Amino acid sequence: MRILLYSGKGGVGKTSVAAATGLRLAQLGYRTLIMSVDPAHSLADSFDLKTGLFHADTSEPLLITDGLEVLEVNIQKEIKRHWREISAYVIGILRTSGIGNVEAEEMAIFPGMEELSALMYVNQFRREDRYDVIVLDCAPTAESLRFVSMPTTLEWYMKHIFPMQRNILRAVRPVANRMSPVELPADSYFANVKDLFDKLDGIEDVLEDAEMTSVRLVTNPEKMVLRETQRAFVYFLLHGLTVDNIIVNRVLPSSIGDDYFAGWLRSQAETMEEIRRYFDPVRIHTVPFFAHEVVGRERLQQLADLLYPEGEDPALAARVDRPYSFHKESGVYQVRVKLPFAAKGEVGLFKKGEELVVEIGTLRRHIGLPASMTALQPARARLEESVLTVEMKEV
Ligand SMILES: Nc1ncnc2c1ncn2[C@@H]1O[C@H](COP(=O)(O)OP(=O)(O)OP(=O)(O)O)[C@@H](O)[C@H]1O
Ligand SMILES: [Mg+2]
16 A cells, blocks of 8 residues: 655645545546545545535545545544543543533644544555555644654653553552542543554554655745745654655746746746755656646646656655665764765765755755754764765764
8 A cells, every 4th residue: 555645834735736646546546545634624625525514524435536535534523433531531631620611622632633543544444455545635744744753752652651650540549539639540541542552553664664655745936835845854754754756836837927927937946946956866846836726626637637647657656765864873963865876085064054965076965954953063974885974063
């Protein structure tokens, strides 16, 4: 099974691109599911489905054409299905603090619940071998980053905190419940957490396996949007995911030839140049700014035809290796860059803002740094077996 994760800043065109991709995949004969992980669902709108109130129909996989189903994760249903004990406990606590019922229920939907629910579906469908490709239409960047970091966080919690909490609570509950201002969670709460964890078992490996999961970042040729795309790129790398495509959407056609747009054309061209430099060697697609919104089957089809010309299969991973990775060894931060074609030679290293720039001969790589390394400077580099290791140190 393949998982294609479409992420990017708010409003850049993630849903449109994800929907168009799903359409093409189904046409190529893949059993395809497009799943929305964004609480503000718009998949049904994108396909111009006449769904009922709150997209009731799409909260279960809904067949919309041969081989293509859509699913919008509905958190209210998910709570009833998977989170009952956990949310009952949280609601109970919130009530004791004097918060009204409805409000407490609203607040008990905590960050990450949607993402975790979506991951559970992915895992379930994978086990059932129900689809060939799952296209994930993500919420704006911040949430999709949470989506991929959740399994790691959860695993850590389950390994280190969960058993301890459970045992301590078992021992102290009889006394503590009489003294504690809030009721302590019952065993059923822990059973629920454990059950959720089991449902997520293995998903981390799936996300980190580039043969299975590819991240595709949708962006626009604008500086502010590009910055967020760069941050997302670094973050996905940090979490071990592989970005295999950048889709630059809403590129103004040069035929626009109007004084009013001259400035836009110029700045878009500049940003395009910067995008190429930064993401090289990751594959880049461009999509023009259409003269209309991308809504309904016909227009999604038009977008699909542009994105994937004859012979191009969006299910295939355009790349499976991460161009660089971050490490910390014996207290020293390292950036490792794969340079498959680099000959040995003079290595130039310098910082430019929050980027590390590596030059070898005519080759130049811009590497976005994670927050922990932005204040450091490149100190030493060595090239071994096509991998350049750069040590980063304080100055
Ligand atoms: N290339 C394009 N040309 C013209 N309009 C576009 C293009 N791509 C997307 N749109 C329109 O822009 C709007 C936003 O697109 P879309 O919903 O796909 O973005 P999104 O990234 O999913 O947004 P959100 O972050 O809110 O989920 C939609 O009305 C869509 O039809
Ligand atoms: Mg969207």
